Structures are given as structure tokens and as C-alpha cells.
Amino acid sequence: MTDATAETITDTPAEPASAKANRRSRGYWAGVAHDSRKLGFWFVAPAVLLLLFIVVFPLAMQLYLSLTWWTPLDGVRWYRAYESFNSGDNYARLLTDGALWAALGRTVLLMAIAVPAQFLLGLGLAYLFMEQFVGRKFFYSILLTPMMIVPAVVGLIFFLLFQGTGPVNDTLRLPTSFAWLTDVHRAMLAVIIADTWQWTPLMFLILLAGMLGVPADQLTAGRLLGASNWQNFCKIVLPRMKSVIAIALVLRSVECFKIFDVIFVMTKGGPGVETETISLFLYKKTFADLDWSYVAAIGLTILFSLSLIAARGLSYAAKRKG
Amino acid sequence: MNAISIQGAIKKYPKFTLGPIDLSVERGELFGILGPPSAGKTSILKLILGLVKPDRGKVLIGGANSDEMEVAERQISMVFQNLALFPHMSGRENIAFPLTERGVSSKEIAARLDAVSDVLHVGHILHKNPAQMSGGERQRIALGRALIADSRAILLDEPIAALDARLREEMRVELKRLQRTNNQTFVYVSHDEEEVMAIADRVAVVIDGRVAQVGAPDDVYNKPNSLSVAQVIGSPPMNLFQGRFSADGRHFECGDIVVAVAGIRDVPAGEQGTLGIRPEDIHRAGDHATRRFRISVNSIEPLGGYTIVNATLGGQLIKIRVSGQLDGPDDHGGSVVFDERRLHLFDSEGDRLGME
Ligand SMILES: Nc1ncnc2c1ncn2[C@@H]1O[C@H](COP(=O)(O)OP(=O)(O)O)[C@@H](O)[C@H]1O
Numbered sequence: 001m002t003d004a005t006a007e008t009i010t011d012t013p014a015e016p017a018s019a020k021a022n023r024r025s026r027g028y029w030a031g032v033a034h035d036s037r038k039l040g041f042w043f044v045a046p047a048v049l050l051l052l053f054i055v056v057f058p059l060a061m062q063l064y065l066s067l068t069w070w071t072p073l074d075g076v077r078w079y080r081a082y083e084s085f086n087s088g089d090n091y092a093r094l095l096t097d098g099a100l101w102a103a104l105g106r107t108v109l110l111m112a113i114a115v116p117a118q119f120l121l122g123l124g125l126a127y128l129f130m131e132q133f134v135g136r137k138f139f140y141s142i143l144l145t146p147m148m149i150v151p152a153v154v155g156l157i158f159f160l161l162f163q164g165t166g167p168v169n170d171t172l173r174l175p176t177s178f179a180w181l182t183d184v185h186r187a188m189l190a191v192i193i194a195d196t197w198q199w200t201p202l203m204f205l206i207l208l209a210g211m212l213g214v215p216a217d218q219l220t221a222g223r224l225l226g227a228s229n230w231q232n233f234c235k236i237v238l239p240r241m242k243s244v245i246a247i248a249l250v251l252r253s254v255e256c257f258k259i260f261d262v263i264f265v266m267t268k269g270g271p272g273v274e275t276e277t278i279s280l281f282l283y284k285k286t287f288a289d290l291d292w293s294y295v296a297a298i299g300l301t302i303l304f305s306l307s308l309i310a311a312r313g314l315s316y317a318a319k320r321k322g
Numbered sequence: 323m324n325a326i327s328i329q330g331a332i333k334k335y336p337k338f339t340l341g342p343i344d345l346s347v348e349r350g351e352l353f354g355i356l357g358p359p360s361a362g363k364t365s366i367l368k369l370i371l372g373l374v375k376p377d378r379g380k381v382l383i384g385g386a387n388s389d390e391m392e393v394a395e396r397q398i399s400m401v402f403q404n405l406a407l408f409p410h411m412s413g414r415e416n417i418a419f420p421l422t423e424r425g426v427s428s429k430e431i432a433a434r435l436d437a438v439s440d441v442l443h444v445g446h447i448l449h450k451n452p453a454q455m456s457g458g459e460r461q462r463i464a465l466g467r468a469l470i471a472d473s474r475a476i477l478l479d480e481p482i483a484a485l486d487a488r489l490r491e492e493m494r495v496e497l498k499r500l501q502r503t504n505n506q507t508f509v510y511v512s513h514d515e516e517e518v519m520a521i522a523d524r525v526a527v528v529i530d531g532r533v534a535q536v537g538a539p540d541d542v543y544n545k546p547n548s549l550s551v552a553q554v555i556g557s558p559p560m561n562l563f564q565g566r567f568s569a570d571g572r573h574f575e576c577g578d579i580v581v582a583v584a585g586i587r588d589v590p591a592g593e594q595g596t597l598g599i600r601p602e603d604i605h606r607a608g609d610h611a612t613r614r615f616r617i618s619v620n621s622i623e624p625l626g627g628y629t630i631v632n633a634t635l636g637g638q639l640i641k642i643r644v645s646g647q648l649d650g651p652d653d654h655g656g657s658v659v660f661d662e663r664r665l666h667l668f669d670s671e672g673d674r675l676g677m678e
């Protein structure tokens with residue numbers, strides 16, 4: 001760089017002004033690159049501001065309120081909430097809140113059963129759909145419909161299905177006194193079935209996309225080289241789907257953790273608190289107990305932990321890719 | 323005995339019909355299939371592999387009808403045009419794949435892997451993934467995967483088309499060496515005539531879904547049995563002149579170009595036809611040459627070992643191939659003669675007129 005400049009100057013010793021112009025012209029593109037970066041900043045600035053407003057402001061407000069005793073009943077404006085600053089009492093409280101941890105436990109239990117069930121069912125279905133068969137397109141669209149239904153409506157459907165006098169008992173030849181939604185153990189099972197019914201299609205869709213992403217030539221090669229369909233699947237397809245699988249699992253786990261509508265309609269978290277997951281717990285805290293600052297603290301804590309876990313899951317997926 | 327034999331096979335696609343194809347590949351032969359893109363070369367391989375069932379006709383593998391044979395049962399390996407290596411496996415795992423899938427003992431796998439990697443010189447890249455290999459290395463791994471299982475035949479679908487020119491030449495020599503040392507049966511598909519001519523024992527020219535000609539590369543080159551084969555084979559392509567056979571059947575005339583048609587049976591006197599002459603069979607006219615043609619030179623492409631002269635003859639562009647380099651710009655200017663022993667004459671249907 002300095003060489004080039006020196007050369008330019010010695011090329012035109014008598015005309016320093018033109019040398020300067022020359023040098024500037026050499027650096028022209030570098031200048032544009034620099035300017036365009038500045039310019040680029042101004043172009044994205046509005047979007048960044050908007051993002052800050054949409055994402056950062058609510059979070060910051062939540063953090064702020066979570067550090068106070070503020071509730072809407074006090075009649076104090078939210079920005080004056082600092083007057084009841086409680087030095088993190090809410091956070092200390094959530095660590096020892098038995099009801100909260102019980103709700104968390106139930107949520108994790110639901111996830112631990114529902115997500116693997118959805119995964120296995122989705123994988124099996126996707127495997128079947130790798131082959132061409134009569135009516136494949138038809139079944140494909142049928143399979144995807146549950147996913148499109150509003151969750152609350154799914155809740156309603158299963159609420160009706162699982163009534164004592166409903167079709168489930170009827171089909172299984174159970175007496176009308178056989179309760180699902182009001183039974184301590186079966187209520188959660190019913191919820192898991194409803195969630196699985198609704199979300200297996202998404203798993204199926206993601207996994208099928210992953211499977212179809214494997215080049216046909218490789219599967220043909222595998223076949224020619226003596227691998228059965230099943231061997232092909234295990235040796236060629238599955239290893240290439242690691243990242244897709246990780247993404248599907250993370251996505252569904254996060255969604256499942258937040259489950260609300262279906263349960264709200266089916267059981268309202270009952271019987272007792274048997275199907276009260278974290279979302280329902282928060283809902284009750286918000287609207288029944290009006291314990292807003294505590295809810296804010298819980299919400300933030302969950303957001304933080306969930307992000308950490310999801311990020312780890314996804315970085316695992318990214319590492320496995322390729 | 324034939325390793326592979328296709329008898330009257332026809333496969334219809336909505337917009338393309340393959341066949342009827344009749345071909346037989348001898349054991350231990352390097353059989354070339356040559357044809358322009360979309361001629362149906364890959365489809366022929368698929369018939370052999372059993373990936374496509376013929377609508378009519380049959381495919382015999384090792385003398386047995388293959389109708390009932392599963393794809394894997396046929397014991398035919400294939401090197402795909404895009405290689406289709408498994409990206410998540412190392413070179414070693416890729417090559418050993420056919421054996422591990424068949425449950426061969428690890429001891430035997432190791433022994434065979436050694437043998438194959440010796441022949442292919444791939445010992446040093448076995449630990450790499452395909453993504454970390456060069457094009458030529460990937461090629462070798464793909465070959466290794468096809469070689470390691472004892473297959474009746476190995477089909478290669480434009481196996482080196484993706485490599486650069488120098489590597490292509492190296493690889494084709496190596497393929498030939500491999501085929502010879504292992505005494506393997508190879509079916510080698512390519513659209514590059516030079517490649518196929520260089521290594522094939524016999525070659526089938528496929529045009530528009532049909533086998534236009536089968537024979538030794540020399541035969542196909544020297545005696546193309548139809549106009550379309552003549553056009554496909556040879557680079558630069560054969561010079562063609564459309565004209566008419568004289569009424570007495572002793573000459574072929576195309577404007578000022580008149581050649582004697584000596585020694586040809588059943589000349590279609592008075593009918594239209596085509597005269598073909600390969601670029602290397604046009605020579606500078608000597609002082610005493612009769613039947614010389616005036617050309618005007620348009621451009622010259624000195625290619626080192628030979629030179630291509632682009633010229634105009636009788637209002638038509640022609641190419642002349644001269645070995646070595648030209649002495650001066652006027653060399654090959656002026657007059658040329660055709661090597662009359664090496665004329666190709668085709669009737670109005672495009673069929674070759676046979677010499678006696
Ligand atoms: N599965 C198929 N369905 C419809 N047409 C096909 C199919 N496979 C090949 N063809 C057609 O057959 C022709 C020959 O194809 P291909 O055998 O791949 O040619 P080549 O290998 O000589 O380039 C092409 O025109 C192609 O469109």
C-alpha cells in the first residue's frame with residue numbers, strides 16, 4: 001500500500017496536486033466500501049430502533065417490574081414502581097415456590113412424553129412417505145390438517161372426545177363413569193394425546209423434508225451396493241438428518257413447554273393442579289392472584305433458561321451439519 | 323459367454339422412446355457407449371441395473387434372464403456421473419460400504435480394502451471425508467466402492483466428465499489399466515468420443531434412443547454406417563457435402579466438387595446423397611495432382627501437435643486437419659485434394675454406401 005503510494009508520487013514529482021488526486025482515485029473503491037458501511041448503518045438504523053422498541057423495551061420493563069412489588073391495584077404508575085423496590089425478593093421466592101416447581105415438573109413430564117412420541121410417530125410416517133404409493137398426496141394433505149387447526153379448537157375436540165359419554169369411551173367399550181379429564185392420572189394422558197395429535201404432523205413435515213433432502217442418487221447407490229431400504233435409511237438417511245432432527249426436537253420442545261390453549265380448554269389445569277403446566281400456572285398467578293411482579297420474574301427466568309437450552313441444542317445441530 | 327446382453331429392449335417415456343436396443347457385452351471387455359446428451363445412454367445403464375424395467379424385450383445378466391432379479395442380486399456396480407459418494411462417511415467407509423452391508427467379516431473387509439486401495443493408490447486419503455478430497459481423489463474412491471465387491475460388471479456413467487482436461491486424460495488411462503489388470507467387465511458411457519475411442523474395446527454409438535452402430539472404435543471411425551454416426555464421431559467433425567450422384571453412377575457432384583465413386587456397390591445413380599471427408603483426409607495438392615479443389619483459408623488454429631485450417635470450399639466452410647505446424651500462412655492455401663480411398667458416401671436416407 002505504501003509502496004504504491006510512493007510510486008505514484010515519484011511518478012509525478014512535478015505535480016503534487018495531481019499526485020494527490022491520483023492517490024485519491026486509487027483509493028476510490030476502498031473509500032466507497034468505507035462510506036457504504038456508514039451508509040448501511042443509516043439504512044438499517046430504523047429497523048434496529050424498531051427492534052429495540054419491540055423486543056428490548058418489554059423485556060427491560062419486565063425486568064424492572066420484576067424487581068418491585070408493583071401491582072396494578074396500587075394505583076401507582078408503572079414507571080414509579082421503583083418506590084416499592086424489593087431487591088430481588090421475587091427471584092428468591094421463585095426458587096422456593098413449591099407450586100411453581102411442581103408446575104415445572106408437570107410441564108417437563110408432558111414434554112418428555114409428548115415430544116418423543118411425536119418424533120417417533122413423525123419419523124415413522126415420514127419413512128412411509130419416502131415411497132410412492134397410491135393416494136400419497138391425498139394422505140399427505142389429510143395428515144397435515146391437525147397442524148392447521150386453532151389449538152383451542154383442538155382442545156374442544158378432545159374435550160368432547162374424552163367425555164364420559166363421548167366417543168372414546170364408546171369405542172373402547174368403557175362405562176360412562178370412566179373419567180378421563182377429571183381423573184388424576186388420565187387427564188395428563190388425554191392432554192398428551194391431544195397435543196400429539198396436533199403436532200405429530202409438524203414433526204412429520206420437518207422430518208420428511210430432511211429425508212427428501214438426501215439425493216436420490218445416493219439412495220440408488222446404496223441400493224445397488226446391496227443395502228436394503230432399512231439399511232439405506234439407517235446408514236445414509238438418518239446420519240444426514242442429524243441437524244434436521246435436532247431442529248425439530250428443539251422446536252417442538254420449546255413449543256410444548258409453552259402449551260396452554262389445549263389444556264385450558266380441556267381441563268383448565270385440573271383436576272386440582274394435575275395438568276397445570278407452567279403457562280397455566282402463570283395465567284392463574286396473573287389473573288387470579290394479580291401477582292404481576294412475581295409473574296414477571298418467573299417469565300424472565302424461564303425465557304433466560306429456555307434460550308440457553310435451545311441455543312445449546314441448536315449449536316449441537318449446527319456442529320453436526322455437513 | 324456374454325456378461326450382459328440386451329435383446330430387443332424397449333422402454334417408453336412420455337416424450338422419449340428408448341430402443342429397441344440390442345447389445346451384448348463380452349466378459350472382460352471395456353465396452354463403450356457413446357452418444358450425444360439425452361440420447362438414452364443413462365437409460366440403457368438403468369435397464370442393465372434393473373432400475374428401469376423394459377416395456378418389451380429382455381436383459382440377460384450372465385446368460386440368465388434378469389426379469390426376476392432384484393437390483394442387488396444382479397451384482398452389477400455403478401459409478402454415478404455425480405459419484406454419489408456418502409458425504410458423512412470417510413473414504414474407507416465409502417469403499418467398504420458394499421461389504422459391510424452384506425455382512426462380510428471385518429477381517430476380509432480389511433484385506434480387500436488393502437487390495438483395492440493399492441490398485442487405486444488411495445491409501446493416504448482413506449481417512450478423509452469426500453468434502454476434503456480433490457475431484458480426482460473422489461473419483462478414485464467412487465471407483466473403489468464399485469470395485470471392492472466382486473461384481474459381474476461395472477457401469478461407469480460419464481465418470482470423468484466433471485474433471486478437468488488433464489485429469490481426465492490421466493484417469494482414463496488409469497481406468498483402462500484397472501480394467502485390464504482386474505480383467506473386469508466395464509461398460510463405459512460418455513458423450514466425449516475421444517474418451518471412449520481411446521479406451522474402449524468396442525463401442526456402441528447411441529443416437530435418439532437407438533444403437534446406431536456397434537464395433538471396434540477404428541471401424542466406427544473409419545466406416546460410420548450412417549450419416550448421423552459420421553457426424554457424432556470425430557473431432558473436428560467430418561466435412562459433409564450434399565450433392566447428387568451422376569446419372570451414369572460414376573461420380574458424385576456437389577457444385578464444383580466432383581469425385582469419382584470407384585468401387586462402390588449399388589450406386590443410386592441420379593439420386594441425392596452426401597459426401598463425407600474427415601478433416602485429416604484433405605491434403606495440400608501436389609504439383610501433379612488431378613482433381614484438385616481451390617480453397618480460401620479463413621483462419622488457422624495452431625494446436626501444437628496439429629493445426630486446424632478453417633477454409634471455404636465451394637461456398638461451404640470446411641475444416642482441414644494438418645499434422646504438425648504449418649510452414650507458412652500460404653501452406654494449405656490454394657489447392658487441396660481429397661484422399662479418395664477415404665471418402666464416405668451416404669445415400670439420400672443417410673445410410674453408408676458400401677465399398678467392395
Ligand atoms: N424417468 C424418466 N421419465 C421421463 N423421461 C425420461 C426419464 N428418464 C429419462 N428420460 C428421458 O430420456 C431421454 C434420455 O435420457 P438419458 O438416458 O438420461 O440420456 P443420456 O444419459 O444419454 O444423456 C431424455 O430425453 C430424458 O428426458
Ligand SMILES: [Mg+2]
Nearest residue numbers: 363364365479
Ligand atoms: Mg446421462
